[in-house]
Every structure is written in C-alpha cells, then in structure tokens.
Amino acid sequence: MYGQVSGYASGYVLSGYSNEPISGGVITLEGGLNSIKTDDKGFFSISMDNPDDFILSITASGYVSKRIPIFYEGNHIDLGNVLLDKDIEFDKTDNLVTLTDTEFSEEENSMVTVGLLQATKDIFLRRAAFDFGQAFFRVRGYDSRNGTVMINGLPMNKLFDGRPQWNNWGGLNDVTRNQQFSNGLNASDYTFGGILGNTNIDTRPSGLRPGFRFSASASNRTYTGRVMATYTSPKQNNGLSYTISSSRRWATEGFIDGTLYDAFSVYGAMEYQLDAKNSLMATAILASNRRGRSSAITEEVHDLVGGSYNPYWGYQNGKIRNSRERKIAEPVVILNHFFESDNFNLNTGISYQFGNHAKSRLGYYNAPNPEPVYYRYLPSFYINSPIGANFISADMAKQGFLDDPQMKWESVYAANSKEKAAYVLYDDVVEDNQLTINSIGNINFPNHLKMDFGFTFKQLESDNYAKIIDLFGAEYHEDIDPFSNTANNLDGETNRYDGDIFNYHYGLTAAQWSAFVQLGYAYKKWNGFIAFNQTGTKYQRNGLFRNERYLENSLGKSETINFSNFGFKGGLSYQITGRHWLRANGALIQRPAVIQNTFVNPRENNGVVPDLQSETVSSVDVNYFLRLPKLIGRITGFYTRFQNTTDVNYFYVDAGVGSDFVQEVITDLDKLHMGTELGLEYELSSSVKLSVAGAIGKYLYASDPNVTINFDTEGAEEDLINLEGTIDLGIAKVKDYKLSQGPQKAFALGIEYRDPKYWWVSATTNYLANNYANISTITRIPSFYIDPETGERFPDATEENVARLLKQKPLDEFYLLNLVGGKSWLKKGKYISVFASINNVFDAVFRTGGYEQSRNGNYGQLKQDNLSGNPSFAPKYWYGYGRTYFLNVAYSF
Template sequence: MLSGQVLNKQDKSVMAEVNISLEGIKSEGLTKTDGYFQMNVPANEDFILNISYPDYVTKRIPIESEGQHLDVGIIFLERDISTEQTDNLITLTDSEVLDDAISSDTSGLLQATRDIFLSRAAFDFGQAFFRVRGYDSQYGKVLLNGIPMNKFYDGRPQWNNWGGLNDATRNQQFTHGLQPSTYDFGGILGTTNIDTRPSGLRPGTRLSSSVSNRTYAGRLMVTHTSKSKEKGLTYSISASRRWAKQGYIDGTLYDAYSVSAALEYKFDKPNSINFTGILASNRRGRSSAITEEVFELVGKKYNPYWGFQNGEIRNSRERKIAEPILMLNHFYESKKFNLNTGVSYQFGTNYRSRLGYYNAPNPDPSYYRYLPSFYINSPIGANFISANAAKEGFLENPQLDWTKVYQANGTNDKASYVLYDDVTNDNQFTANSIGNIKLVEAFQFDFGLTYRKLKSKYFAKIHDLFGSEFHEDIDPFSNTLNDINGNTSKKEKDIFNYNYALDVSHFDGFAQLRYDRNKWEAFLSVDCNSINYQRKGKFQNERFPENSLGKSSPISFTNLGFKAGFTYRFNGRHQLVLNEALLNKPPITQNIFINPRENNEIVPNLQNEKINAADINYYIRLPKLIGRITAFHTRFQNSTDINFFFVDSGVGSDFVQEVLTDLDKLHKGIELGLEYELSSAVKVTAVAAVGNYTYASNPSVAINFDTAGAEENFINPEGSVDLGTADIKRYKLAQGPQKAFALGISYRDPKYWWIGATANYLADNYANISTITRTKSFFLNPETGNPFPEATEENANKLLAQSPLDNFYLLNLVGGKSWLKKGKYISIFASVNNLFDASFRTGGYEQSRNGNYGQLAQDNLSGTPSFAPKYWYGYGRTYFLNLAFSF
C-alpha cells in the first residue's frame, strides 16, 4: 500500500483530482478533496511514482516497495510556466510561410503530448515545417469532443476554426502514431481529442496579453471558468483578439477574433450534457514562394502580392475563414461503461482573394518578364543592358502598383483587372457515438459510429472592379463562355467564372478490443467506412457543354482498416511496443474531379489509397532518464494527385490539369528522444530523427488540355493526353527536413523562474519535383514531334538532378517567471527563435513551365533560369512574449 498527500507548492493548498500512477504499470488513481491518495502497489518491486496535473510540472519519484505500507508524505507540485509555450506553438500552426496548396504543418497535433521527441518536433523543428515521419497532417485525426474535425476537401484539420482559444482547448488527449485511441480508430500520425467540458478546465479567470513579430503582433485573451459541481451547471467562456498590420513576411496582415462558450450540466455523477459554441474569424494576407533570383534582389521577407494604396498596405491575396461550430454532447461515465453521444453543425465561408487580369499585363511585379533573367536567357542572345534596366526598375518598384490597376480600369467600361474571391461555403452535420466498456478486469472494448453529411458550394465572386462598369465573363484564352445560360456582363458581388456544388456523405464505424494483464498488453482495431461524392454544376461551360451542367454520376468507396499492437513490459522501467496497420483510405475530394470548376470529369480508374504501416518502440523509464527509440516503415500505394499549371511541353502548350495515378511513396526512419535529470533543477534532452522519404513507383501521368493548345495526334477521345509513366522512383519527397537533431538544456529555479535553450540542426530537405519533366514527352521537340538529338539520358539526368535545400542550425531560447500575490497568479513567458537569424528555405517546388528538354536546357544556360524553382523562406530571428494573470 502506498499513500501520500499532494499540495500546491506556492500557496500550500490541497490539490484534488491529481493523477497518481505507476510508470509502466496499469495502476492509477486520483487524489481526494483533501489532497490525499492511497493505492495498492506490487510487493518487492522498484517502480516510479508519477504525479501529474494539467498545467503543473509532473513529478517522478523512485519507489522501492518492500511489501509494507509506505507513506511518501507531502508531495509539492508547482505551476508549469512552459505551458505558455503552447501559445507560441499556435502562431506556428496558423502560419502561412507555406502556401495552403502544400502546407501540411503537423505541430498543432502534438501540443497535447509530453513525449520529448514530439515536443521538440512541435516547438523547435516546427518552425522549419518538419513533419513527423514525413506524414502530411491529413494522416492525423483531430476530434472536438469526440467529433471528427478533418476536412473532406484535403483531409486536414483546420486549426483556424478554433484558433486563439488556447485556454478553452487546453484539455487534450493525444495518442501518437499507431497507438490505440479510446475515441477513434485514428490516423497513422496520431489522434488528438480536444475536450471542451468546463469541468476539465481550471476554474477561475485568466487574462493574458502577447506581443510577437511572427504571424501577429499583438493578442489579448480572456477566459472565465466556473467551479465544477457534482450537480448543476458549470460554464466556461473565452474570447481573444489577434492583429498585425503585417507579420514577419512583408504585407501579411493579420486580423482575427475568436469567442467560445461551453455549458455543462450534470444531472448526477455519471450523466452530463455539454453544449459548445465556437466562432473563430481569421483574415490574413498571404505570401508567395519566390525564385532565388528574387531572393538575392530583395531578401526573404519579400512578398509580391501587396502594394501601397493611399499610404496603406493592400494585399491582393487575402484569406478569410469564419466557420462557426455548434455542438451538443451527452456523456455517461461509470467505472465499467463510458458513452459519449454528440451532434454538431458547422457552417460558414472560406474566402481566398485573387487579382485577375484579362487582356492586360500581369500585375505581379516578380513576373518573369519583368526580371533581369528574362533578358539574359533570351533565345536571341543575352541583353545585359536591358537586364540591368529590369533590375533597377524592379528594385525601384518591387511591389504591386495599385495606381496602375485603377488607371487601366478607369479608361474602360470593361474591366482589365478584377479582384475576386474564390469562395467555399460549407454546411456540415455530424452525429456520432463513442463507447468504452470494461468487459472484465483484463479486457476493454471500444466502439464508435459516425455519420457526416456535407454540402459545399464553390464559386468565384467579384469583389472590386477598380472603377470599371462590368467584367466580361469569357475565357480570354479560348474566347468561350463560362456560363452559356448567363449574362456575360458581371458587376461587383456577382458570381462568375465557375459555380458548382459538392455533396459528400460519410459513414464510419470502428471497434477495438484491448487486453491488459500483468506484463502483456495487446489491441486489435477494425474500421469500416463508406463515402459518397457527387458534383452538381450550376454553370454550363461552353468548353464542356455536355458534362458541366447538372449532377455527375455518384462516386462511392467502401473501405476496411485494421490496426494491431503488442506491448511487453520487462518491468516498470523497460517496455517494448510493436504496432501494425493495414488500411484503405478513400481519395480526398480535391483528387477526385480533374477540373471541378468546369466539368464533371473524374480521374479514370480512381482507387483507394492503400497504407501499410508498422513501428517498433522501446521505452525507458529510469529514475533519472526517460525516453523512447522508434523505428518505422510506411508504404502508401495507389495515391492520386492533381496539379494545375501552364506548360510548354513536347506535346503542346497550354494551361493543363496534370493527373498522377498509381503513385507509391515510402517513408522509413528512426526517432529518438531522451531526457536526463542532472539534478532536481537541471534537465538535458537529446532528440534525433533520421528518415528516408521517397517516391516508390513510377506513376502514370495524363494531362488535360484546353484542346486548342495540344497536338491533335496526342489527344484521346476523353480530351486528355496519356504521357505514360514518370521516371521518379527513388526521388526524394518534399516533406520537410528528413533529418533533425536537437540538444537542449533547461534550468528550473526553486524561486519559480525557468530558462531553457535548444540547439537544432535540420537537414536533407527537398523541393517538390516537376513530374511532367520526368515523362517521355520531355524529350520531344514540339516543333518536329521527334526527340531532341542532344537529349541524351546523361544530359537529361544532369538537368533534372534533385538537389537538397539548405542544411541549417537554429538556436532557440525560452524562459519564464511566476508570482503568487494575494491569491493572484502572475506569469510571464518569453521565447526567441532562430537567435542567430539564420536564413534557410523551408520548402519549394520546381516550376513546370519548361516541359521540354530544349526550353529547360536553354533556360538553364546562364545559371539564373527564368523558371527556376520557387522557394519559401523560414522566419529569421523572432520573439514571443506572453503575460498572464489568473485569479
């Protein structure tokens, strides 16, 4: 028998419902209202007593059991100032250093974990867009009170839907990788459940204020949570405001506010209902990837999307998201059976603005024709005088010229420039139920059923005509109508260009059996899901009159998934865990319809994605040393990907939709995370990730032309061109740094201040490759239809060689201090990332404009190609400062 009492170190008050557990042994309990605890422990065995409570420093105490009653006395817990680092993490999660098209930051998934490797991945590697195991965030499941929040469109959770509500979403349960979750079958990256019930939050009022030079400059937040009651009403309300005229990247405004309310009513001890309402509105200016030529001219903060208008910054590409969530849950909790049944309704709009130009010059100041390289790489010979003039002109006027836009439109009734929004309007209903049953002492059965119904509308809407009377809704490249049945003259607030809807219905059920007995633990999970998609065109497009208007054929997928795991505990300090998953995943919405804005055409022979994943983990829990080493192997098969770009290929030139099928990817590597306690005040950490993420097949490639731009000999009856396979097997994936290392040290003073430093090294990062340049069409001369004589395999390999991005070091500092004054808790937290202001590229992509050997070789002769890869650059030295006041 083991007993003791837990007190708050700062005011010596008792702490109730503190979690008491034995590491490596399934034995746990909670302290009572007087702070005391008592639990049975194995006789004649050494183990580690773990005392944990949200937002407090976890305490680990070595215990030697001799079969007698052992009283450990009073155990003091102190507030964990480092929890304020979560606020720092949110700024990274919301970041748009990467464009939405390829951004897949997973750091938000990891904020609920105390695993040292995952903490480093989120808080230190995250600023370089490191991805755990190279996975996209669509492979991590995020739940809000047990209800899935991942979007159908791209599979990813939209963190902006609850951004700025850090206090209201602090209560999170995270399971990593293939580990079993009691809430869901889960994703191979992990499962996060955010619990908004007020009874799980710290009661009281909290005010906080932050300043930063990252995505926003300032933030104010207030949260109040009432005291939890055995019966009756408990509530929590939270609100925040975040803003910046521009963030770290030039021209990236930030304007966001968030409010939430949670009301929990307990009928009795097992039964309660909880209502949650969340509104998070986020508006911000977007930034662009740039070529190395542009970087050398104007630096890493450069963003071509903005310019001054009447002395104020105006960004042509803004994003605004406002998708409120309403949710009602019933919870039944007892020792043998838990049941969570919920319904939710989410609605709202996602706007992305864009400046369109019609029979007018491209307004982008970094457009390739306006840069020095255009004149140096001219087919008729280099013109250095014009190149120098272009350089001087760009440096004098590097930003978008709004005055010229207004001048161009002001002289015509028909607009040459149009600012419009790409709009997505969603309405989604979800109902689900999750149960956990303790069958007997060693067996637990978990199950869940979820139904989701989504109705989405997609359209373009004119925002500003810049003084013109109307916009002519005709495709300027083919001179065809976007809507045969509509009025071609469009005014502000009119829908134009495209207009369609997507309906998605999804049913998912999972069952899981877990066995836990002495030194053995095992689980088996089964998931079955069915999904249906259908497009409904609202415009009849003149380019596709037969299949653009009306409903498409329904597209349906039914899938099974399996997960299993086995744990062997050598003792309370060492354990071995093996996990395996085999599952089918339906394609996400954006990879089903080839060109949904214009027609109902779907990807031919569309398949489920097959995923085979396995990992082996060794955990160590010594009195001074804790950690984990993991080896993993994951293969993705039959993936589909769709890309849009303009290309001068060997089979024609035009805007195309590139469709990749039968695409396989291989992810394998090792993760290591260790934490060693040098003393009660000093800890050191060591973390390493060594991965190898590659293409594992040569996928089939087809491109869909506006058929006027393609050679007729190559076009099949469906209007696409089959380019065969792309030779990309063993090329590296663009999934962030594939190698990452960190050494950290922290000091926690008895007088309630704390400081830490982490040195990080990140390497083996790659830009996304152009697939079309790895097909047979690349070798064809479009003028003759024959291969280029000089396009030998050796020459092509040199031209298409994949080079890694920068390897770089980052030094990050964090620290804080807290005070307790007359029952009021005050804390300050500060962090400085990238202390030495290192410049590094976080990602990028090869441009596909030069889709044939002749043009690409010509463009690369000077060493400064006009269509060089474009890169995103990481933040330099940044800071974050947070002051919080709780009472």
C-alpha cells in the same frame, strides 16, 4: 481498472502553492495501459498486480509532472499528499500556436503537423513541435491528414482534404489546453485514428481551473499583438458550470512583408451535471481569421530583395493592400452527453459547422500580368533569351525591379478606366455546412480486458464559386475565358458586376460513416491491443454553370463516387522491468481518396479521376522506452508505405503536347517513409535538465506513377487530345526521388534551468538537413525528350544529360538556436506569469521547402533556360523566419 488485483497505490494530488485538490489528474504506471484520474478531492487509487520496480507518473494540465519511483511487493502503498508545482512553462503552448498559425498562412506550402503535438509529454515530439517546427519539420514525414483531431470527441478533420483546420479554434488557447494525445499507431480511447497520432481537445468547464485569466502578447511572427480573456465558473451546487473566452489578434504586417493579420475568437460552453454519472454540455466556437498571403520566390528574387519579400502587395493611398487574402469564419456548435462510471464511459455528441472560407486573387483578362515577379519583368528573362543574352536590358530590368518591387495598384485602376474590366479582384469562396454525429464508448471488463468502440457520421454540403469583390472603377466584367474565348456560363448573363458570382459555380455533397472497435489487454509484463475500423464514403458534384467548353458534363450532377474501406491495427508491449519496456505496432489501413483528389477539374466539369482507387497505408514501428528516475527517453524505428495515392495539380505548361493552364492527374503513386527517432532527457539536478532529440528519415517516391493531363479542348494538339481534353502522358520516372516533406534529418540539444523561486530559462540548438523541393512530374515523362518542332527525340537528350539536368539537390542544411524563459509570482491568490522566447537567435537564412516549376515541359526548353545558371523558371522556395520573438504576460485569479 483491469480486474481484481492484490494491491494498489493511493494518495491525494494537491496544488503545491495553494494546497487545493487537483481533480482530473492522470495517474499511470509508466509502460502499462492502466491509467486513472483523480476525483474531486484529488484522491486516486491505482492497482498493481506484478511485483516490480515502477515509476508512478502523475500529470495534470497546468502543472509540472511528477515521477515517483516505487517498488511494489504485493502490499498497499500510501503516498499521502502529492504536491504538484505550477508549470510556469505552460505558456509555451502559446508560442507553439504562433508556429501552427504559420503552417496555414499559405495553402501552397503544405501543412506541417506541429499542431497535433501540443498535448504530448514525449521529449522528441516536443522538440519536433517547439523547435523543429519552425523549419516545417514533419514527424516521420507525414502531413496532418494522417492524424485525427477531435473536440470533445467529435472529429474535426475536413472531408475535402482530410486535414484539420486549426483556424476554426485559433486564439482559444485557454480552453483548448486540456488534450489527450496518442502517438503514432498507439491505441486511442477516442478513435481508430491515423498513423501520425490522435488528439482529443477536451473543453469541459469541469476540467478547467475556475477563475479569471487575462493575457497579452507581442510578437513579430504572424501577428504582432494579442489579448485574450477567459472565465470559468466554479461548479455550482446545482451541477452547473460554464466557461467563456475571447481573444483578438492583429498585425498590419507580420514577419513576411505585406501580410496583414486580423482575427478574433469567441468561445462559450455550459456543462450541467445531472447526477454523479450523467452530464450535458453545449459548446459554441466562432473563430474569424483574415490574413494576407505570401508567395514562394526564386533564388533570383531572393538575392535581389531578401527572404521576407512578398510580391502580392503594394501601397494604395499610402496603405498596404494585399491582392491575396485568406478569410475563414466557420462557426461550430457542439452538444454532448457524457456518462461516466467505474467501468463504463459513453460520450455521445452532435456538431453542426457552417460558414465560409474565401481566398482573394487578382484576375487579368487580355492585360499584362500584374505580379512584379512575372518572369518577363526580371533580369533572367533577358539573359535567357533564345536570340541571345541582352545584359543592358537585364540591368535595366534589375534596376526597375529594385526601385519598385511591389504591386502597382495605380496601374490596375488606370487599365480599368474603360467600361469593361481588364483586372478583377475576386474571391474563391467555399461555403460548407457539415453535420457530425459521434458516439464513443469505453468498457473495463474483468480479467484485464478493456474495449473501446465508436461510430461517426458526417454529412457535408459545400457551395463553391468565384465572386467579384472589386472592379477597380470599371463598369462590368465580361465572363469569357480568355484562352478559348468561350462562355463560362451559357445560361447566365455575360456581363457580371460587383458582388456577382462568375467564372464557376458548383456544389459538392459528401457523406461518410465510420465505426471502430478496439480491444486492450494488460496482464503482468504484457499488454497489447487490436483495433478494426470500417468506413463508407460517397461524393458527388453538382454543376450550376453550363460551361461552353464542357457542354456535355458541366451542368447537373456527376456520378456518385463510392468507397468502402477497412483498417486494422494492433500493438504489443513487453515490460523487461518496470523501467524498461518494448513496444511494437502495426497497421494496414485502406482509406478513400479525399474530395480534393477525386474530381479532375470540378470548377468546370463533372470529370472524375480515371480508375480512381482507395489508398492503402501499411505501417510498423518498434519502440524501446527507458524510464529511470533521472533518465527518460524513447528510441523508435518506423516503416510506412503509402500505395495507390492520387494527386491533382494545376499549372501552366509550355511543351510538345500543347500550351495552356492544365490539370495534371497523377495515379498509382507509392510513397515510402522510413527512419528512426530518439528522445532522451536527463535530470542533472532538481534544477537542471539536459535533453537530446534526433530524427533520421528517408522519404521518397516508391513507384513510377501514371500521368494524364487535361487541357481546355483548344489548348493541345488535335491529334493527341480526346473529346474531354485529356492526354495520357504515360509513366513518370520519379521512383527514388526524395519527397518534399520537410527536413529528413534533425537533431537538437537542449539545457533547461528551473529555479525554486519560479523562474526558468532554456536553450536549444538545432541542426536540420536533407530537405528537398517538390519535383515536377511533367519533366520526367517520355514526351519530355521529344522536340515539338520535329516530333523526334532531341539529339543530345541522352539519359546522362537528362539526369544531370533533373538532378534533385537538397536544400541547404542549417542551425537554429532558440532561447526561452519565464517567471511567475503568486500574490494573495493571484497568479502572474511572464513568458518570452527568441527563435533563430543568429538570424539564420534557410529555405523550408519549395517546388520545381512545370512551365518548361521539354528538354530543349529546360536546357536553354538553365544555360546561364539563372533560369527564368527556376524552382520557387519558401524561406523560414529570421530572428523572431514572442512575449506573453498572463494574470489569473
């Protein structure tokens, strides 16, 4: 509490169905920084020093929040016993987790951010998570790199791409429910954080409800079945408590064809309270996940076989086999010491995470592309032929594809009947070992002042390689690059066998330290904070193969890449009254490029992105909050600019500068995000609530970046390429094109009925629009206008014709209706709940995102390909799920 005050409100928070005290419940005066927790007896006493009309908010994990209007006149207010009802909507989080799983089903499909929003009570953010999330909506257009996720105070974001890997604790919903979330630029007690928001997952057994819980689920989304069991012991007289939890999730195939799902998770934690202020905790988490992947598809393919089609699988001996699987098993062990007193808290922790992350794929060497959607196998190839359309062949290709649209495993085995393999199934493997040390402190000073501070150190050792997992009956694979006929490793054997490492092998090391300090001040109608962060980062690559194409810089260690960065953020809030207040936040943050965008082609050489810069993020938001007894809500306006961003992409190009698989490096790129958010909830009666949520955003490229392209040295024109295979393509004209960040317009209208007999039902109708596919930068560079045959500009490549050809069109707008309901029973101390949801009730077909292909690298090729209206290299799209359901039954005592 902030200093000495003249009065306070107090009471006891109890369970409405058992009359047991609720410890750890959070008590706040809405609009203020001051918050406290209930003690073991459920007691609280919160200070008030400003006569006014307030809403006292009482929240506890697993219970329906209660809001109590009070008018403080300078005296003590005794609220007596405050009873909280069990939140029968609590299992809705399980539904959200299936959405979170979806964002990681494909690495190519950029990850959304709904996983960060599980802990929030904000109306808009909950709509964004539970309803907009199925359409890959991103709050403010940000990806999950812009939010920090912590477990017991230790940050879990990866150094490789800056994002949290939710699969590392997937399936452990029972023990990850207690979360503290700070939205956007708001102050956090745990971290300086990012601009999206910050979540601390608190898994302490002392904060979980003692007893046993078992649940079973059925769904037709990423998995079809799940069972989960958790036991938390009561705190014993010696101060010891513990939790164990496990789950199993599975599917032969999910909603998308051929996407198997096989996952199990195990959790254990033991907490020992040394005395009233000190406790120790040990935590171990193992979450293993194996799943089949799927692909974005063109509209041509969608029109032939539908949005659930997946080209990566086929039948082998009557069973589904997917050529692209993703396997993650990265256990983590955490040790914590907690010191807690009235005015000072300190959480110090250390974690060690290890394991591997593997993605399989089918490689082909001097053999036909095995994918059934390869452009030469589709009707459009014959219609778009430069020598004229052949409709007979196109019709034959169409019929052949419809008759057998899946992977032909028997053909792969037949091609490998000789000693040398034409096809190889292999894993791209990443083995990470990461040590994290972290300490967070919170001090309450007199005179209304609060200070938070923290220090974090991360050290990563990463081993990266390709490993043969199936030669399909062949004796060996010849480890030679098929495009340049050069050895991938001059120091190793050319012939590689089952289980061997081949193609590439390198290590990455990274170390990062960061420190932050934050000061908060609250007095009468004003409160605010200011925070400062400093970070030091270094990366290095160590090549373990001597690649014949890069003799000078493939083997051994690269230069060390160093970054030193800072960040400032602050906010100020003013209470117009206890029920209306304003808040403004601002931030200026420098951050290092992630490892993913630091090395140009780490699989083959030590090359670093030229003129690599730290990114700069500047952001502001202005908020109005309304907290009436019947109506609550928020309206926000925000503006964010990302400057000096870097992006590295990989694809095959056929253009005037050469034809090959290339690495495209985009530098000096700015991005702009601005818009508004609205969330309102109105209580028509004690049983009926209405909610309205909406977002209108404008997310676009805000500069014209520089583009370089890196060839293997035999792939491009000799007079254009330098010794390292790099061509500077100049400036790409992309400014004002829309970003592919999910729908930029979203609205929801919801109604909920909650019966006193513990059943409830809700319906939400959603409208989403202004979604765009990601553009190809290589079609917007100066050489795009040049005819490779003549070296001159295409005669008809006028600015008008090019603009028409490259016009960015929004994806279709669409409506979604979601229904959710639940019922619970309490029988002799045993609690039973049923939860069910149906998403996309009317089975709407919609695209969630996509990307332009970069194969056609000049105007003539792209124009020719588009003449028929059915281009061979059309944009590829991801399609959302149709009608899906989720059913969960839970039993606890």
